[in-house]
Amino acid sequence: xxxxxxLLGAGIAHFMTPEGLFNLxxxxxxxxxxxxxxxxxxxxxxxxxxxxxxxxxxxxxILCLMALYVGAIYGGSRSAILLAIxxxxxxxxxxxxxxxxxxxxxxxxxxxxxxxxxxxxxLVGIAFLSLIAPLLAxxxxxxxxxxxxxxxxxxxxxxxxxxxxxDPLKGYVAGILGLLVAMxxxxxxxxxxxxxxxxxxxxxxxxxxxxMVGAFGFAEILGVMKDRVTPKLVTSDDxxxxxxxxxxxxxxxxIRSGIIGTIAGIIPGxxxxxxxxxxxxxxxxxxxxxxxxxxxxxxxLVAAETGNSAVIPGAMIPTLTLALPGSASAAVLIAAMFxxxxxxxxxxxxxxxxxxxxxxxxxxxxxxxxxxxxxxLTKLLVRVLLVPREKLMPVVYVxxxxxxxxxxxxxxxxxxMVAFGLIGFVLRQMRYPMAPLVLGIILGxxxxxxxxxxxxxxxGDVTPFFTRPISAVLFAVILITVLMSMSAIxxxxxxxxxxxxxxxxx
Amino acid sequence: MSDxxxxxxxxxxxxxxxxxxxxxxxxxLGLAIAYWSxxxxxxxxxxxxxxxxxxxxxxxxxxALALCGxxxxxxxxxxxxxARFADFFSIxxxxxxxxxxxxxxxxxxxxxxxxxxxxxxxxxxxxxxxFIFIFETWASSNPKPLPRAALWALVQAVIVAGLVTxxxxxxxxxxxx
Numbered sequence: 001x002x003x004x005x006x007l008l009g010a011g012i013a014h015f016m017t018p019e020g021l022f023n024l025x026x027x028x029x030x031x032x033x034x035x036x037x038x039x040x041x042x043x044x045x046x047x048x049x050x051x052x053x054x055x056x057x058x059x060x061x062i063l064c065l066m067a068l069y070v071g072a073i074y075g076g077s078r079s080a081i082l083l084a085i086x087x088x089x090x091x092x093x094x095x096x097x098x099x100x101x102x103x104x105x106x107x108x109x110x111x112x113x114x115x116x117x118x119x120x121x122x123l124v125g126i127a128f129l130s131l132i133a134p135l136l137a138x139x140x141x142x143x144x145x146x147x148x149x150x151x152x153x154x155x156x157x158x159x160x161x162x163x164x165x166x167d168p169l170k171g172y173v174a175g176i177l178g179l180l181v182a183m184x185x186x187x188x189x190x191x192x193x194x195x196x197x198x199x200x201x202x203x204x205x206x207x208x209x210x211x212m213v214g215a216f217g218f219a220e221i222l223g224v225m226k227d228r229v230t231p232k233l234v235t236s237d238d239x240x241x242x243x244x245x246x247x248x249x250x251x252x253x254x255i256r257s258g259i260i261g262t263i264a265g266i267i268p269g270x271x272x273x274x275x276x277x278x279x280x281x282x283x284x285x286x287x288x289x290x291x292x293x294x295x296x297x298x299x300x301l302v303a304a305e306t307g308n309s310a311v312i313p314g315a316m317i318p319t320l321t322l323a324l325p326g327s328a329s330a331a332v333l334i335a336a337m338f339x340x341x342x343x344x345x346x347x348x349x350x351x352x353x354x355x356x357x358x359x360x361x362x363x364x365x366x367x368x369x370x371x372x373x374x375x376x377l378t379k380l381l382v383r384v385l386l387v388p389r390e391k392l393m394p395v396v397y398v399x400x401x402x403x404x405x406x407x408x409x410x411x412x413x414x415x416x417m418v419a420f421g422l423i424g425f426v427l428r429q430m431r432y433p434m435a436p437l438v439l440g441i442i443l444g445x446x447x448x449x450x451x452x453x454x455x456x457x458x459x460g461d462v463t464p465f466f467t468r469p470i471s472a473v474l475f476a477v478i479l480i481t482v483l484m485s486m487s488a489i490x491x492x493x494x495x496x497x498x499x500x501x502x503x504x505x506x
Numbered sequence: 507m508s509d510x511x512x513x514x515x516x517x518x519x520x521x522x523x524x525x526x527x528x529x530x531x532x533x534x535l536g537l538a539i540a541y542w543s544x545x546x547x548x549x550x551x552x553x554x555x556x557x558x559x560x561x562x563x564x565x566x567x568x569x570a571l572a573l574c575g576x577x578x579x580x581x582x583x584x585x586x587x588x589a590r591f592a593d594f595f596s597i598x599x600x601x602x603x604x605x606x607x608x609x610x611x612x613x614x615x616x617x618x619x620x621x622x623x624x625x626x627x628x629x630x631x632x633x634x635x636x637f638i639f640i641f642e643t644w645a646s647s648n649p650k651p652l653p654r655a656a657l658w659a660l661v662q663a664v665i666v667a668g669l670v671t672x673x674x675x676x677x678x679x680x681x682x683x
Contacts, residue, residue, distance in 0.1 A: 052674075169574060172574055173575075179567050189560075192547070194564060222606060225605060390638055394633060394634045394666070397613055397616070397637075398630050398634065398666065401617050401683070402682060405682070405683050406674075411621075414617050431521070452557065456558050460557035
């Protein structure tokens with residue numbers, strides 16, 4: 001326990017250098033701006049920044065990426081409040097109460113509350129990250145090939161299930177497509193080249209970063225430019241700095257939303273948007289002023305912003321300890337860590353224990369940075385929102401092209417970016433979620449190699465996949481997840497519960 | 507369904523046809539992948555364990571995709587509620603389709619043709635200029651006068667092209683296409 005505090009102190013102190021603070025300052029500000037601009041998401045920002053920071057030392061590069069991630073998730077609240085358009089999907093629930101508050105002349109207060117709630121949400125998440133991650137890493141040391149196979153499958157399936165609530169089938173399809181993309185290129189067991197069709201550039205497989213820049217950058221540009229309407233800005237000059245009573249009044253909501261957000265973060269591939277919606281829904285159920293939700297409730301705003309920010313530290317828990325991305329942006333972070341020679345997974349705490357605490361330190365410092373920016377740079381951020389998309393989007397696209405090219409200096413990666421942009425746009429229009437696709441790309445190799453390695457160890461026998469205790473639990477969870485997403489079975493189970501419950505199921 | 511507007515109903519009918527088409531596509535794609543995985547070399551010469559053939563996982567995934575495709579298409583047929591392919595194809599006649607086509611055309615010409623053919627800064631300046639100019643005049647609901655739009659687009663194009671080239675090559679030490 002005491003050692004943990006020492007490591008944490010060292011983790012923070014590590015970045016208290018002029019270089020570290022400078023990188024923190026620009027990356028988190030860039031994050032806030034990217035988040036605030038509709039059409040630029042956290043995932044895309046992180047993916048583009050990977051390509052720019054790959055020549056930096058690993059710790060500084062990860063600092064930039066994490067600071068940008070935290071900044072972008074917070075920045076989305078600005079456009080949610082002032083334009084009624086979430087700057088990133090994470091702030092969709094923020095618009096419900098943030099925009100009505102702005103229209104009622106309380107834009108300043110709403111921005112202030114959003115800032116402090118984001119900061120508090122991140123703090124709750126950080127507490128869980130530093131408590132849970134070391135324990136989980138130790139537990140995960142018992143995992144073998146069988147467990148990692150199920151874990152990879154579970155990650156893709158649960159992400160598909162929860163990011164496509166209305167239609168899990170589309171979530172599963174997205175996940176399978178991602179896994180299939182990962183099958184292209186050299187496989188890990190026998191070094192055989194699959195599905196390359198004689199194209200030598202495909203030998204190394206499809207790189208995640210250009211694919212993400214396409215699916216989250218180019219696809220988003222197409223979506224933004226397609227629509228004809230431009231939103232109107234609503235702002236006011238009231239006090240931004242929240243009063244202490246505003247912060248303490250909803251402490252229950254803050255803690256509850258922080259915990260819900262952290263859990264959403266821990267679940268693989270379930271990101272800030274779900275964390276925000278789930279904590280908003282929970283707050284409305286428990287609130288004394290539930291009728292005010294959606295009409296400018298401060299409590300609703302607190303719930304939404306605490307919920308989405310707590311996801312970030314929560315997502316780092318499986319990301320660091322299992323190499324299972326907790327959100328779409330975390331998937332990019334994993335790719336970035338590999339580029340910089342850091343291998344997330346159960347061995348991370350053995351090989352590089354200070355890294356976890358450096359991440360905690362980065363999150364704490366980024367939280368301080370967004371709080372300062374959020375409460376002081378109101379005018380500047382309003383000006384950012386006034387940049388017309390006609391002028392912004394071509395620049396973003398140029399960055400997508402340069403970013404895809406930068407890492408390996410191959411035009412092939414630019415083609416990958418364009419292809420994933422077009423495919424991603426079409427899939428999105430048909431309501432396929434992107435997160436399972438991304439998870440599939442990053443987990444495909446883990447799933448493939450561990451299934452076949454497990455079969456090799458057991459001499460082709462599949463029973464260990466079902467009889468080893470942890471495997472059996474994971475298999476049961478996967479089975480239940482898939483079965484419950486079939487509406488016929490779900491209805492049947494609900495009927496059984498209804499029969500036994502006096503109040504009826506809900 | 508009674509509380510939905512006609513527009514929402516049109517979107518649902520479109521989605522239904524889109525699901526039917528994609529369901530069939532996914533089924534065929536899944537089966538093709540399963541077939542390719544089946545005929546993939548089993549590396550017997552190298553004496554690998556038969557349970558670890560490279561085609562195992564892609565084959566299973568191909569079958570899973572085909573299964574999902576069948577369910578998707580079957581569900582679309584069962585819930586068609588009068589959806590016709592005309593509903594689906596009407597999407598290409600909307601003004602949004604025109605804007606979309608322009609963005610795609612500009613983006614593809616820039617990334618696939620111009621970059622690599624002419625110097626990067628020139629390609630970027632051309633792309634940014636045409637993008638801003640087209641969307642502020644032809645594709646705008648509130649078009650700006652032509653000379654003014656052209657001038658400002660040109661200014662921004664030059665600034666962006668110059669900045670990106672300098673910042674990336676000298677700041678981030680990245681080689682440009």
